[in-house]
């Protein structure tokens with residue numbers, strides 16, 4: 001299976017220190033997935049690798065031949081992924097604007113009928129729990145339903161080193177088990193939904209709207 005980890009920060013500032021915590025949290029998820037579920041492809045999607053600055057124009061709003069190469073490439077990756085790990089810091093008690101902005105470039109048809117896992121973190125004591133609340137709604141609307149377990153990482157700078165490994169070796173088992181619970185749920189659903197997608201085309205069950213979102217509206 002293909003698993004994408006979305007790194008939900010494009011912060012280059014310092015302070016606040018330490019530098020972008022999202023890197024180490026994403027790496028920690030990647031390490032756990034590779035260790036616990038070998039045989040899958042795991043890729044971290046870094047918003048800094050995608051030029052989405054300036055005007056906002058979603059990938060699906062371009063005529064097919066004019067989609068900027070970076071967006072077209074990422075759209076293909078999203079389409080061929082089986083599950084998504086959404087890693088977000090908490091900014092002003094909300095999910096990361098960088099993550100929302102990147103995801104907003106793509107239509108739900110690329111994400112839907114697949115699971116996601118919510119991973120939040122912060123430099124403070126709440127671990128991004130408040131950001132996670134709105135992420136459930138956001139990801140449900142995209143169609144990549146978040147599994148019930150979530151990962152919240154308070155003081156992430158004290159837990160993981162820059163290369164994504166547990167700083168305190170004595171605590172590694174605990175952190176592994178904590179991450180594993182959520183990611184194992186996601187893998188379970190990813191395998192199940194992959195089998196079902198191969199059996200029944202989701203678009204035959206729930207047709208995509210072709211000219212306007214109002215096609216989903218209740219009859220007048």
Ligand SMILES: Cc1cc2nc3c(=O)[nH]c(=O)nc-3n(C[C@H](O)[C@H](O)[C@H](O)COP(=O)(O)O)c2cc1C
Pocket residue numbers: 008009010011016017018019020021022023089090091092093094121122123124125126127128
């Ligand atoms: C604009 C901004 C808003 C923040 N808001 C919160 C917050 O609401 N709750 C919290 O726990 N930490 C907050 N923080 C601190 C972050 O948890 C900390 O800076 C963390 O490192 C951000 O993740 P990043 O380094 O991957 O960008 C905020 C940081 C910034 C820059």
